[in-house]
Amino acid sequence: xxxGEEDPQALSIQEGENATMNCSYKTSINNLQWYRQNSGRGLxxxxxxxxxxxxxxxxxxxxxxxxxxxxxxxxxxxxRAADTASYFCATNEAGGFKTIFGAGTRLFxxx
Amino acid sequence: xxVVSQHPSWVICKSGTSVKIECRSLDFQATTMFWYRQFPKQxxxxxxxxxxxxxxxxxxxxxKDKFLINHASLxxxxxxxxxxxxxxxxxxxxxxxxxxDGNIQYFGAGTRLSxx
Numbered sequence: 001x002x003x004g005e006e007d008p009q010a011l012s013i014q015e016g017e018n019a020t021m022n023c024s025y026k027t028s029i030n031n032l033q034w035y036r037q038n039s040g041r042g043l044x045x046x047x048x049x050x051x052x053x054x055x056x057x058x059x060x061x062x063x064x065x066x067x068x069x070x071x072x073x074x075x076x077x078x079x080r081a082a083d084t085a086s087y088f089c090a091t092n093e094a095g096g097f098k099t100i101f102g103a104g105t106r107l108f109x110x111x
Numbered sequence: 112x113x114v115v116s117q118h119p120s121w122v123i124c125k126s127g128t129s130v131k132i133e134c135r136s137l138d139f140q141a142t143t144m145f146w147y148r149q150f151p152k153q154x155x156x157x158x159x160x161x162x163x164x165x166x167x168x169x170x171x172x173x174x175k176d177k178f179l180i181n182h183a184s185l186x187x188x189x190x191x192x193x194x195x196x197x198x199x200x201x202x203x204x205x206x207x208x209x210x211x212d213g214n215i216q217y218f219g220a221g222t223r224l225s226x227x
């Protein structure tokens with residue numbers, strides 16, 4: 001079964017607004033990653049946050065990790081139409097090597 | 112970032128035929144590659160972990176005789192869907208881990224398989 005659960009399943013916003021996606025997981029992890037997938041394409045790695053980190057930034061992306069709540073959030077600021085895609089969180093379990101993907105959030109940014 | 116090439120991007124075949132999908136790491140050596148299956152509007156489902164020079168590790172419920180995986184070199188893994196049937200129609204994606212890059216996976220562009 002999938003490790004991560006994400007909400008919302010779908011999100012529709014106007015260009016310029018911020019988009020926040022959340023991810024919850026079940027077991028102890030080494031790290032958590034966020035990926036982006038454009039329709040019908042492979043996934044692109046966005047950002048990795050380690051279990052001992054609480055927040056990480058990359059450009060317009062901000063990721064937080066709360067290991068006590070087993071949750072993470074991805075914030076995209078000042079969204080653009082080109083940000084329209086599906087976003088997946090993925091966890092690497094402590095002691096394991098597999099990466100397990102969440103169900104994903106489909107983001108639609110209206111121009 | 113590291114580049115993974117997947118070929119073909121789209122294949123249509125008749126029921127009963129076999130289809131081979133290739134996954135290549137272009138600028139790094141990948142001892143481990145992963146094969147996923149994705150249904151429309153759903154997440155990735157791990158099918159198997161491909162290890163160079165050894166047998167693949169299949170996830171529960173994935174038929175190893177149906178989905179043959181070969182990882183003969185550090186830059187190439189292949190997935191062969193044998194005797195394909197319409198229910199095998201799906202989007203198949205491979206990924207590879209670059210050594211020393213943590214657990215970041217680099218993905219191919221995916222292969223859309225349509226079995227008639």
